[in-house]
Amino acid sequence: MKLFKKLGIDLGTANSIVWEAGVGVVLQEPTVVAVGVDDHKVLAVGTEAKKMLGKTPEYIEVVRPMEDGVVTDYEVTAAMLRYFLRQVMGPAWFFGPEVMVCVPAGVTQVEQRAVLDATLAAGARKAYLIDKPLAAAIGAKIPVSEPYGNMIVDIGGGATEAAVIALGGVVTHKTLRTGGNKLDKAIMEGLKKNHNLMIGEQTAEIIKTKIGSAIRLKRPEAMEVNGRDSVTNLPKNVKIDSDVVYEWIRPVLDGVIEVVRLTLEETQPELVADIVDRGVVLSGGGSMLRNLNILMTREIGVSAHVALEPQFCVIRGIGVAVENLEAYWRAIR
Ligand SMILES: Nc1ncnc2c1ncn2[C@@H]1O[C@H](COP(=O)(O)OP(=O)(O)OP(=O)(O)O)[C@@H](O)[C@H]1O
Ligand SMILES: [Mg+2]
Numbered sequence: 001m002k003l004f005k006k007l008g009i010d011l012g013t014a015n016s017i018v019w020e021a022g023v024g025v026v027l028q029e030p031t032v033v034a035v036g037v038d039d040h041k042v043l044a045v046g047t048e049a050k051k052m053l054g055k056t057p058e059y060i061e062v063v064r065p066m067e068d069g070v071v072t073d074y075e076v077t078a079a080m081l082r083y084f085l086r087q088v089m090g091p092a093w094f095f096g097p098e099v100m101v102c103v104p105a106g107v108t109q110v111e112q113r114a115v116l117d118a119t120l121a122a123g124a125r126k127a128y129l130i131d132k133p134l135a136a137a138i139g140a141k142i143p144v145s146e147p148y149g150n151m152i153v154d155i156g157g158g159a160t161e162a163a164v165i166a167l168g169g170v171v172t173h174k175t176l177r178t179g180g181n182k183l184d185k186a187i188m189e190g191l192k193k194n195h196n197l198m199i200g201e202q203t204a205e206i207i208k209t210k211i212g213s214a215i216r217l218k219r220p221e222a223m224e225v226n227g228r229d230s231v232t233n234l235p236k237n238v239k240i241d242s243d244v245v246y247e248w249i250r251p252v253l254d255g256v257i258e259v260v261r262l263t264l265e266e267t268q269p270e271l272v273a274d275i276v277d278r279g280v281v282l283s284g285g286g287s288m289l290r291n292l293n294i295l296m297t298r299e300i301g302v303s304a305h306v307a308l309e310p311q312f313c314v315i316r317g318i319g320v321a322v323e324n325l326e327a328y329w330r331a332i333r
Helices: 047-052 074-094 109-121 132-139 180-195 201-211 242-265 269-278 292-300 310-323 325-331
Strands: 006-011 015-020 024-030 033-036 042-045 060-063 098-103 126-131 150-155 160-166 169-176 222-229 235-241 280-283 304-306
Touching (some): 015 074, 042 047, 047 060, 126 310, 126 325, 160 242, 180 201, 180 242, 201 235, 242 292, 280 292
Parallel strands (some): 150 280
Antiparallel strands (some): 006 015, 015 024, 033 060, 160 169
16 A cells, blocks of 8 residues: 555536546545535535435535536535545545646636645645646547647536647637536426426436437437426426427537637637547536537537547546656646
8 A cells, every 4th residue: 555645636516536546536426515504514425415405404505515617615625525535545544645636727826726725624745736628638538748739628517618738738728617507407497487397406417318419309209307386386297308408408508619619719720720630529527418529510510529438538637647747747737
């Protein structure tokens, strides 16, 4: 057992993943914490806390401490990280690990500081930061150090980041605070407006993954949804199909496309030419929405494909960087 462990953390809005150098992914939990309303004591973290979402008595609050890709609740984030580190470190806990965490390319100094401080407060001996799009590109096996432009679009729960990478660094990037969570919200709103049906976030996410699609399906699919009638307040069951879900989520997808378009607009022509040759790579859990690559290819006119296991691109990239600090030192903050 190594006394000084090196870890990487993808601190996402929806999911947090921890990588141990030399081992690989050692922990994956939803970024959700349940705390006592009065004493702010942490009652549950991760999967256990996510199960409580929308079902808590009034003395428990379920918090998502990251919003749109940045820390919004510093204390809860630090408590959550401490819990993760303890789980991963085991008996080596006494020797704080070195930890690399990713941050969106467009973060402010204050937001960066919050991530570093929360990591140190959680028990890390040293903390480094790496740009999330660069990590995603490394994890998607894009040859980032070459003198060619490559585009990566990471669509997470809270943020969509498009970036052009060349010579080992981020050349242009745009971040929009939109992603999978907004798709879920759009489905909740659609049901409420059109069917007077109230549902929770978890149900909306299930609808999205089951019958959601970024283009109209040739053969529409349907499913039944249980919730509460917003007028009578009684339980209610409604049948919806993929076409209406598509109508509800399309405006959010237009936002994602716009981020990509704006990033390309700001990129030097030589690099754009490389991207046209090589295509655009999609990463992040949000890129698993059915047919998103097809919509993207149609709308921006450059072929787009989803990386292998897109939800793990960022953490794999962070893993490569922590295991090869010397090679990536330029990219580390
Ligand atoms: N099969 C699927 N179809 C559509 N969306 C999916 C699918 N699987 C997961 N998602 C969505 O992916 C999102 C989570 O992605 P990911 O884990 O990459 O986010 P994150 O890294 O936590 O967030 P961020 O990077 O924005 O901080 C959630 O909104 C989830 O609903
Ligand atoms: Mg992410």
